[in-house]
Amino acid sequence: KLENISQKKIFLIGCYVSKKYNKENNENLFCKENITIIPNEKKEEASQIIFNSLAKNYNNEFKNPIFFPQEQSRAYLKIQDGCEVFCSYCIVARVRGKHRSVEPKKIYDALKIAHEYGYKEIVLTGLNLGSYNYNNEIKFNQIVKNIIEVSSKLGIRIRLSSVEPIYFDYELISLFKNSDVLCPHAHIPLQSGSDKILKLMNRRYTRGNYLNIIEKLYKANLNMSISADVMVGFPSEDNNDFNYTYDLCEKSQFIKMHI
Secondary structure, eight states: GGOOOOOOEEEEEEEHHHHHHHHSSOGGGGGGGTEEOGGGGGGGGHHHHHHHHHOOOOOOSOOOSSEESSSEEEEEEEEEEOOOOOTTOOOOOHOSSSSSOHHHHHHHHHHHHHHTTOOOEEEEETGGGGOOOOOEEEHHHHHHHHHHHHHHTTEEEEEOOOOOGGGGHHHHHTTTTTTBOOOOOEEEOBSSSHHHHHHHTSSSSSHHHHHHHHHHHHHOTTTTTEEBBBSSSSTTOOHHHHHHHHHHHHHTTTSSEEO
């Protein structure tokens, strides 16, 4: 138990922690001197909070760039946060708040900084990436187009992280055609291949919708690869529901699955 650990500095972060923190009003476990809560609204400042806490005598302010280097040639650029979908199994939308989109200029500046640091690939990320919508003026498809245009001049390729099926319209799918900049890979959460279970999950697409998207993506780019999230054992799922999911996974020819 964390309350028994007195010799360590502990930082708690995440949706569950934020929910419990709000509910219990900083009581019991969270009032220990060696435990620091980093609520979701401070998530982008997490490394700064931790750094400053551990290096109290450090005078220079430590700031996060908008992109987060993870490997030698790839960095992650978060352009969106928040979710308003409310899938029945998910706590995230209840603790991370409404959709928030990063200002386009900050995104373009981050690409240039990534170029200066020598990164060759940027992964666009977000809590619900496809819902990007800056001031009701620039939506997801447009920002991806703009990013592709900027990054093509910098010699940086772009990869999309997880994008929900409901955002894969003709315009988005067409961006994968003959593009040397946008990686021919899409991670599209499936969760279930059963319409009954999808409805219980409050997912806003059907089995047929999903298969149609997969088919169009493979036609758009012969090098296309697709990965997915699959949830097994959802309440009330029976053998038929499971078999629908299994069948859809076979037909989709996923390169990878998170199960």
